[in-house]
Amino acid sequence: MSGRRVRRRPEVGPPLPWEFPEASTRTLPNGLRLLLVDLPGQHVLSLRLALAAPPSQEERGTEGSTLMMARCLDEGTASRDATELAELVERHGIALGAGAGERGIHLGVEVTGRHLSPALDLLLECLTEPAFPEREVARLVRHRLTDITHELADPTGLAQHEFRQAYFDPDGRSHLPLGGVAATVRELTPDVLRARHASLSPQDGVLVLAGDLSGVVDPEGLLVRTLGSWRPRSSPTAQEPSPSRRAPDAARLVVVPRPGAEQTELLLGRPGPDRRTPHGWGTYQALAMLFGGAPHARLDRVLREERGYTYGMRLGFRPRRRGGQCMVGGAVRADATLPALQETLRILAVPGEDLTAREVREAADFVAMTAPGRYLTADTVADELVSLLDDGLQPSVVTRTLQELRGLTVEQAAGAWDEVRDGPGWTVVVVGDPEATRGVAASDLGPVESVEGAGPARQP
Amino acid sequence: MPLDLPVAARTLPNGLRVVVSEDHAVPSVSMSLWVDVGSRHEQAGRTGLAHLFEHLMFQGSELVAEGEHMASLMAHGGRANATTSFDRTAYVQSVPRNCLDLALWLEADRQGHLLPALTQENLDNQRDVVVEEKRQRYDTVPYGTALLLLGELLFPAGHPYAHPTIGSMADLAAAGLEDAHAFYRAHYGPRTSILTLVGDLTADEGFGLAERYFGHLEDATTARPPTTAALPPLQTPARTVVTDEGVPSERIYLAARLPAVTDEEFLACALALDALATLSISRVHESLVRGSEVASGASATALGLRDGTSIGLIVVDVTEGTDPAEVEQQLAELLRDFAVTGPREVELEASRADSERSWLEALAGYDERAELLSRAALLFGDAGQVNDHLDRVLAVTGDQVRGAAGRYLVPEAMATLVYRWEEG
Numbered sequence: 086m087s088g089r090r091v092r093r094r095p096e097v098g099p100p101l102p103w104e105f106p107e108a109s110t111r112t113l114p115n116g117l118r119l120l121l122v123d124l125p126g127q128h129v130l131s132l133r134l135a136l137a138a139p140p141s142q143e144e145r146g147t148e149g150s151t152l153m154m155a156r157c158l159d160e161g162t163a164s165r166d167a168t169e170l171a172e173l174v175e176r177h178g179i180a181l182g183a184g185a186g187e188r189g190i191h192l193g194v195e196v197t198g199r200h201l202s203p204a205l206d207l208l209l210e211c212l213t214e215p216a217f218p219e220r221e222v223a224r225l226v227r228h229r230l231t232d233i234t235h236e237l238a239d240p241t242g243l244a245q246h247e248f249r250q251a252y253f254d255p256d257g258r259s260h261l262p263l264g265g266v267a268a269t270v271r272e273l274t275p276d277v278l279r280a281r282h283a284s285l286s287p288q289d290g291v292l293v294l295a296g297d298l299s300g301v302v303d304p305e306g307l308l309v310r311t312l313g314s315w316r317p318r319s320s321p322t323a324q325e326p327s328p329s330r331r332a333p334d335a336a337r338l339v340v341v342p343r344p345g346a347e348q349t350e351l352l353l354g355r356p357g358p359d360r361r362t363p364h365g366w367g368t369y370q371a372l373a374m375l376f377g378g379a380p381h382a383r384l385d386r387v388l389r390e391e392r393g394y395t396y397g398m399r400l401g402f403r404p405r406r407r408g409g410q411c412m413v414g415g416a417v418r419a420d421a422t423l424p425a426l427q428e429t430l431r432i433l434a435v436p437g438e439d440l441t442a443r444e445v446r447e448a449a450d451f452v453a454m455t456a457p458g459r460y461l462t463a464d465t466v467a468d469e470l471v472s473l474l475d476d477g478l479q480p481s482v483v484t485r486t487l488q489e490l491r492g493l494t495v496e497q498a499a500g501a502w503d504e505v506r507d508g509p510g511w512t513v514v515v516v517g518d519p520e521a522t523r524g525v526a527a528s529d530l531g532p533v534e535s536v537e538g539a540g541p542a543r544q545p
Numbered sequence: 546m547p548l549d550l551p552v553a554a555r556t557l558p559n560g561l562r563v564v565v566s567e568d569h570a571v572p573s574v575s576m577s578l579w580v581d582v583g584s585r586h587e588q589a590g591r592t593g594l595a596h597l598f599e600h601l602m603f604q605g606s607e608l609v610a611e612g613e614h615m616a617s618l619m620a621h622g623g624r625a626n627a628t629t630s631f632d633r634t635a636y637v638q639s640v641p642r643n644c645l646d647l648a649l650w651l652e653a654d655r656q657g658h659l660l661p662a663l664t665q666e667n668l669d670n671q672r673d674v675v676v677e678e679k680r681q682r683y684d685t686v687p688y689g690t691a692l693l694l695l696g697e698l699l700f701p702a703g704h705p706y707a708h709p710t711i712g713s714m715a716d717l718a719a720a721g722l723e724d725a726h727a728f729y730r731a732h733y734g735p736r737t738s739i740l741t742l743v744g745d746l747t748a749d750e751g752f753g754l755a756e757r758y759f760g761h762l763e764d765a766t767t768a769r770p771p772t773t774a775a776l777p778p779l780q781t782p783a784r785t786v787v788t789d790e791g792v793p794s795e796r797i798y799l800a801a802r803l804p805a806v807t808d809e810e811f812l813a814c815a816l817a818l819d820a821l822a823t824l825s826i827s828r829v830h831e832s833l834v835r836g837s838e839v840a841s842g843a844s845a846t847a848l849g850l851r852d853g854t855s856i857g858l859i860v861v862d863v864t865e866g867t868d869p870a871e872v873e874q875q876l877a878e879l880l881r882d883f884a885v886t887g888p889r890e891v892e893l894e895a896s897r898a899d900s901e902r903s904w905l906e907a908l909a910g911y912d913e914r915a916e917l918l919s920r921a922a923l924l925f926g927d928a929g930q931v932n933d934h935l936d937r938v939l940a941v942t943g944d945q946v947r948g949a950a951g952r953y954l955v956p957e958a959m960a961t962l963v964y965r966w967e968e969g
Binding site for chain 1: 568570571572573575603608612615616619620621622623624639640641642643644646647649650653669670673674676677678680681682684685686687745756757758760761791792793794824825826830831835838841842862864865891894895897898899901902903905906909910911
């Protein structure tokens with residue numbers, strides 16, 4: 086037995102100084118904007134490349150071609166087939182990822198410093214001479230179709246799908262998932278992907294390399310000689326995503342049957358801000374925390390801790406290029422479906438003036454003070470930078486947002502919340518056993534639409 | 546490639562093992578507290594208690610009000626979380642350096658003085674939350690029953706790993722307040738715990754803080770159970786077929802008993818699984834996913850466990866229109882062939898390169914580094930294992946991989962779980 090128990094709660098001192106890592110920035114002759122961030126001790130380097138190719142410009146009937154094109158880049162080039170490429174990637178321990186967003190495609194590479202050079206050569210080869218071999222494209226199309234059935238078999242995936250259908254205007258691209266639906270994915274041929282690839286250009290693209298650069302000889306020169314040498318065959322056209330449009334009748338309840346489900350999935354969404362909001366993007370990060378970011382946040386304090394309805398209910402904001410959504414979601418006990426939804430709507434109906442100074446301050450401090458830990462690793466720094474730059478913002482936004490959060494007042498938070506609360510109403514998706522959701526369908530919570538049972542969502 | 550992360554370790558007089566790894570990249574500290582209690586320590590009829598405690602530990606303790614632990618840390622930019630597995634319960638907190646004293650004080654209060662706050666009301670509420678967690682993670686998702694069924698196939702009834710960590714809801718419903726108090730007293734104490742601090746502090750500061758906040762704790766835990774004898778590979782193939790038209794793909798799980806994570810052969814098994822089904826150039830991907838296309842996806846895992854026997858798993862999604870039985874047969878041929886020929890050089894090279902990158906990635910953040918240090922201290926009895934791990938991986942030869950595959954990963958020694966749409 087040693088020492089006496091400290092009964093007195095320790096004081097917390099002022100935060101220690103910290104700054105978001107400085108990036109050295111330049112624009113390469115081919116138009117790529119390059120950001121280099123040296124992070125000593127981060128031995129796995131993170132490379133991110135974002136290129137404009139908005140899915141809103143996909144030809145009708147080929148929705149999903151942008152994502153599929155990105156995924157097929159390493160499935161064969163003029164010099165190597167899919168297996169040879171896979172061998173090259175894996176012998177160097179390269180983790181290669183490809184995705185698509187509202188503005189275009191993003192490629193990510195995680196690699197140790199000594200394998201950076203072959204990783205860059207490989208990335209350049211995939212970007213400049215992809216072959217889109219018939220066989221590999223057909224295989225990835227089949228895999229994507231399988232993925233779609235997996236997504237729809239999952240209650241959260243199904244709720245997201247139904248939300249998109251109900252919320253977005255049927256004539257807009259956002260009505261369909263980025264990866265397309267079965268009917269459009271089936272139409273994706275090598276030629277469609279080649280046409281999509283032809284629109285790629287380094288012009289205004291963003292390239293970020295973050296990590297411990299001490300062991301890499303002339304990292305900037307390496308990037309200039311590889312990705313900086315990429316000159317596309319055709320000249321680029323300006324590529325801005327079309328704004329997503331909300332459906333005029335979006336404010337309604339959609340009830341989706343999932344017979345036998347032991348829980349009901351709730352998903353709610355309504356218009357929210359983008360990162361340029363005059364209320365400050367940080368204000369909304371704090372509001373997300375305050376409502377749906379912890380067991381003691383407004384939603385879980387009641388739904389989880391008091392009532393035991395749920396394992397957790399989350400609230401977050403999804404920014405787009407213009408506007409965005411406020412999203413709330415979670416799974417609740419089947420027999421508590423209606424009270425859980427009523428309680429959720431009641432909590433979300435709180436006017437800004439009822440927010441307390443203490444909860445606003447604590448939420449703002451959480452977002453601001455977790456920043457040093459959040460931006461420790463190369464991948465988090467690279468992800469943040471590429472998403473800001475790709476959204477047309479500057480790296481300094483991180484620091485400015487954190488400063489604004491330190492000064493955030495309860496009045497500012499109230500104004501920001503009221504703008505969401507007073508805007509167009511909730512689209513509510515309820516996925517559950519018909520028995521459990523019957524009360525919702527019969528309630529006076531809003532116009533109700535019942536979706537037909539889909540059955541096992543297999544490929545016909 | 547030898548790693549040289551600073552690792553300092555010390556045991557306090559009350560038995561608490563303390564590990565400190567200094568790193569001043571950012572002014573924050575991650576703290577991982579591993580308790581040597583997991584679902585394998587549970588008694589029959591009282592399963593699920595280890596995991597339930599992971600929840601109860603956030604409901605207040607003698608000097609801390611309900612919910613205050615999380616709320617007060619978060620208000621200062623801290624985060625807290627916990628996880629439970631077969632072997633241990635892990636509590637992790639990440640805080641700005643200026644908040645470290647508070648985090649340690651909160652942690653010590655619940656690790657040593659939980660019972661005054663552990664009421665019937667808390668117990669009932671968190672039991673409800675766990676029931677919802679089980680529904681969300683196991684009951685409402687496709688293949689959610691797989692882990693349970695595989696445990697039953699691989700382990701005899703009553704084996705410490707035969708039941709899943711989430712436990713039985715009937716057991717949880719039957720557990721009373723006294724059971725909960727007894728469980729805490731038997732398992733939570735300095736002798737069963739490892740405290741790891743990673744980040745903006747020196748080793749001496751770390752040891753001093755550990756002594757200050759945890760030094761007074763007295764230990765009343767019971768002796769840890771003796772090690773269970775290693776189970777030999779299955780002697781006869783075990784098999785379960787689930788008919789469920791709601792799963793999105795027909796799926797095959799092949800599961801094997803592997804040596805304990807501390808056994809020399811475990812790494813050879815892990816590399817074998819890489820070469821069989823993890824890597825893009827692995828046998829299963831090359832032959833079944835890219836080649837004959839009878840599979841639409843495949844993965845493999847080596848789940849390292851401490852108590853005699855680990856778990857190896859290969860998961861294959863069957864392409865629609867293909868008979869799962871045919872895929873099973875092709876898988877069996879691949880396994881047999883691999884056990885004879887062993888890995889190709891390129892597969893070994895890829896597996897090593899992947900191991901290197903993923904290990905360094907895991908060590909890149911303070912949270913996961915703290916977890917890996919606690920894991921090293923608990924499982925290997927040496928926190929320095931994080932620095933040698935890659936050397937051990939690189940030292941595994943192709944012959945060793947082939948030998949391990951021949952012993953542990955042949956079709957005859959594997960349990961098979963198949964999800965089918967219709968009875969076949």
